[in-house]
Amino acid sequence: MRPPSGLLDEPWPMLGGVIDPDDGMPPYEQLAVILRDEISQGTLTGKVPSIHTISQHHHVSHHVAARALAILKGEGLLVSVPGQGHFVREQH
Numbered sequence: 001m002r003p004p005s006g007l008l009d010e011p012w013p014m015l016g017g018v019i020d021p022d023d024g025m026p027p028y029e030q031l032a033v034i035l036r037d038e039i040s041q042g043t044l045t046g047k048v049p050s051i052h053t054i055s056q057h058h059h060v061s062h063h064v065a066a067r068a069l070a071i072l073k074g075e076g077l078l079v080s081v082p083g084q085g086h087f088v089r090e091q092h
Contacts, residue, residue, distance in 0.1 A: 019058055027060050031068035034058070039077055039088055048078060048086040 017034030019027050031054075038044035048069070049057070055065040069086055072078045078086045 017058070019060055028064045028067035028071070031058055031060060031064060032071040035068060035072055036075075036077065039072070045088050047084075048088060050085060 017031075017037070019030050019034075021027070023030060025033075035044065035048075035054075048054075051062050051065045051069065054060075054069075055062050058065070069078060069080075073080060073086070077089055079089050080086045
Protein backbone atom coordinates (compact mmCIF):
# COMPACT_ATOMS: atom_id res chain seq x y z
CA MET A 1 0.00 0.00 0.00
CA ARG A 2 1.39 3.37 -1.03
CA PRO A 3 1.19 6.30 1.45
CA PRO A 4 -1.01 9.27 0.54
CA SER A 5 0.57 11.60 -1.98
CA GLY A 6 3.06 14.03 -0.50
CA LEU A 7 4.01 12.04 2.59
CA LEU A 8 7.18 10.49 1.23
CA ASP A 9 7.29 11.70 -2.36
CA GLU A 10 8.66 15.14 -1.55
CA PRO A 11 11.75 16.10 0.43
CA TRP A 12 11.10 16.78 4.09
CA PRO A 13 13.28 17.97 6.96
CA MET A 14 14.45 14.62 8.31
CA LEU A 15 16.72 13.37 5.53
CA GLY A 16 19.72 12.12 7.49
CA GLY A 17 20.40 9.30 9.84
CA VAL A 18 20.09 5.58 9.50
CA ILE A 19 18.99 3.15 12.19
CA ASP A 20 21.68 0.47 12.54
CA PRO A 21 20.24 -2.82 13.85
CA ASP A 22 23.76 -4.00 14.74
CA ASP A 23 24.44 -0.96 16.94
CA GLY A 24 24.30 -1.70 20.66
CA MET A 25 22.03 1.33 21.14
CA PRO A 26 18.28 0.55 21.00
CA PRO A 27 16.56 1.77 17.79
CA TYR A 28 14.39 4.30 19.67
CA GLU A 29 17.52 5.90 21.15
CA GLN A 30 19.22 5.97 17.75
CA LEU A 31 16.14 7.67 16.30
CA ALA A 32 16.07 10.16 19.18
CA VAL A 33 19.72 11.03 18.43
CA ILE A 34 18.90 11.55 14.73
CA LEU A 35 15.91 13.77 15.52
CA ARG A 36 17.83 15.68 18.23
CA ASP A 37 20.58 16.41 15.68
CA GLU A 38 17.99 17.62 13.15
CA ILE A 39 16.54 19.96 15.80
CA SER A 40 19.94 21.30 16.89
CA GLN A 41 20.97 21.89 13.25
CA GLY A 42 17.72 23.75 12.60
CA THR A 43 16.62 21.38 9.84
CA LEU A 44 13.66 20.15 11.89
CA THR A 45 11.52 23.06 13.05
CA GLY A 46 7.84 23.68 13.58
CA LYS A 47 5.52 20.71 13.22
CA VAL A 48 7.20 17.32 13.44
CA PRO A 49 6.10 14.73 10.87
CA SER A 50 3.60 12.16 12.14
CA ILE A 51 4.68 8.99 13.92
CA HIS A 52 3.48 7.08 10.86
CA THR A 53 5.65 9.15 8.52
CA ILE A 54 8.70 8.96 10.81
CA SER A 55 8.33 5.19 11.12
CA GLN A 56 8.09 4.75 7.35
CA HIS A 57 10.99 7.10 6.61
CA HIS A 58 13.34 5.44 9.11
CA HIS A 59 12.01 1.88 8.63
CA VAL A 60 11.08 1.41 12.28
CA SER A 61 7.88 0.46 14.08
CA HIS A 62 5.33 3.02 15.23
CA HIS A 63 6.30 2.10 18.80
CA VAL A 64 9.97 2.99 18.17
CA ALA A 65 9.02 6.32 16.58
CA ALA A 66 6.62 7.17 19.42
CA ARG A 67 9.22 6.27 22.05
CA ALA A 68 11.85 8.48 20.37
CA LEU A 69 9.41 11.41 20.34
CA ALA A 70 8.60 10.76 24.01
CA ILE A 71 12.31 10.98 24.86
CA LEU A 72 12.62 14.34 23.10
CA LYS A 73 9.43 15.59 24.73
CA GLY A 74 10.86 14.56 28.12
CA GLU A 75 14.02 16.54 27.32
CA GLY A 76 11.89 19.60 26.59
CA LEU A 77 12.77 19.69 22.88
CA LEU A 78 9.23 18.90 21.73
CA VAL A 79 5.74 19.80 22.85
CA SER A 80 2.64 17.87 21.89
CA VAL A 81 -0.72 19.41 21.16
CA PRO A 82 -3.62 16.96 21.38
CA GLY A 83 -5.20 16.48 17.97
CA GLN A 84 -2.44 18.45 16.21
CA GLY A 85 0.78 16.50 16.79
CA HIS A 86 4.28 17.27 18.02
CA PHE A 87 6.09 20.56 17.57
CA VAL A 88 9.70 21.62 18.11
CA ARG A 89 9.83 23.88 21.15
CA GLU A 90 11.18 27.31 20.28
CA GLN A 91 14.69 27.74 21.62
CA HIS A 92 15.43 31.09 23.27
